[in-house]
Amino acid sequence: MFPIVRGAEARAPGLPGVGLARRPDQNITDLVQVPTLAFPDSTLDEVEVRNGRARIGGFWFGLTGPMGPLPSHMTEFAVFERRYAKKRPFGRWLDPLSGPMLQFFFRAWADSQLAAQADRLDYDRFADHVARLTGATEGVSPSSSRAAPGQARVHYAALFASRRSAGAIEDAMTHLLGQPVTILEYQLRWWSIEADNQTRLGRSFSGLGNQVMLGGRAKVTWDASRVVIRARARADYDALLPSGPRFRILSEALDAFAPSHLEWDVALEVAGKHARPARLDGSTRLGWTGWIGQTGDDAVRGDAHLRRSTMVRPMTDPMLRKV
Known part of the structure; x- marks a missing residue:
């Protein structure tokens, strides 16, 4: 029965x-x-x-x-x-x-x-219990038209309930995108120093050898990481670009999986045999696929870099942009 x-x-x-x-x-x-x-x-x-x-x-x-x-x-x-x-x-x-x-x-x-x-x-009560326990669907309404809806996030409930290590994020992104993903931690970034924290002679942060900071920016590595995605073919590479069908999935997944207090960017890589030189045939997009010169089949092209937008946008909009 x-x-x-x-x-x-x-x-x-x-x-x-x-x-x-x-x-x-x-x-x-x-x-x-x-x-x-x-x-x-x-x-x-x-x-x-x-x-x-x-x-x-x-x-x-x-x-x-x-x-x-x-x-x-x-x-x-x-x-x-x-x-x-x-x-x-x-x-x-x-x-x-x-x-x-x-x-x-x-x-x-x-x-x-x-x-x-x-x-x-x-009527999936078990999924509801797991989602409430791990926070997998927190902030996602059932009626929202997202690329990664609440039902899909429950599959990665263990990641939401853990410390979200680099290895765990690698495994989740690899499984979701179907492409090899590598997390590179401690990437060099320029960190803007707020005006109240900048050195002012005789006023603030002016102790020599202790608090002095020259300039309004500093290089730091403790809060920045890079997600490297190796596309298996040219079609997979194009799909991950901002105009591609899988870019929204990549954007929402990174926004959900990655700790919000860290800076993240994405580097797209593709084998040299799939990165043909730019041609005037309508298939080349300047800034994305406009490669110049020949590349060996064993070489890797990693020219496309995406980062989180510093602008405040709705949750349904892409959170990455090209740099």
């Missing part, structure tokens, strides 16, 4: 789950017990489809049968009626009584099976 009812439930997302319908016309399928005094090897007996809804009959637990609460002679009568009578008033009277109990039995089983809950996103 479980596999066939589970398949029917997964294919009817617009109806309440089995055992959750409030009216009979909302049932995805009707479950009935076929009366018998034997213990058959297979519990499934018949499937009848009427008006687009299946009626599934099987040798399950119910009111009749060797394990049922009714006396054995009533089971014999139900078997005789089903086999020889043109009408089945007794059997049809038992079906509305045992059918809901069978649906509740399936609902109890499905609620205890993680895979069965994942068949219907609107």
Whole structure:
């Protein structure tokens, strides 16, 4: 019973789950017990489809049968009626009584099976528990049109609940993009010093050998990392560019996986055999794929660098731009 009812439930997302319908016309399928005094090897007996809804009959637990609460002679009568009578008033009277109990039995089983809950996103209670525990869907509404929706983020719940090390982010990005990803930590960056923290002779931060800082910027490496993505082919490289279909996925994934207090940029690499020189044939884009000169097949071109935009943009907009 479980596999066939589970398949029917997964294919009817617009109806309440089995055992959750409030009216009979909302049932995805009707479950009935076929009366018998034997213990058959297979519990499934018949499937009848009427008006687009299946009626599934099987040798399950119910009111009749060797394990049922009714006396054995009533089971014999139900078997005789089903086999020889043109009408089945007794059997049809038992079906509305045992059918809901069978649906509740399936609902109890499905609620205890993680895979069965994942068949219907609107009733995936286990995914909701994991999302609330790890914060995987924090800030993502179910109705938002994002490239990385909440259901996809639950797959990486372990990353959201951990310290988000470089190795963990590498594995998640590699799995998501299908391209080799490497995290290079401690990248050199210019860090702007706020005016209140700059050295002012006789006023602030003017202790020689202790607090003096010349200029308004300083080179630091402790808060910057680089995500290096090696595209397998030219099509994969183009897809990761800002005008490509996978750029939005890359942008939202990096914004979700990477710690927000660190600076990140992205370097796209492609093998030299896929980086053909610029041509006036409409396939070259200046600043992105306008390579000059020949490159060996074993060489690697890594000219495209993307970084987080310093402008405040909506969550659905790309968070990376070319530098």
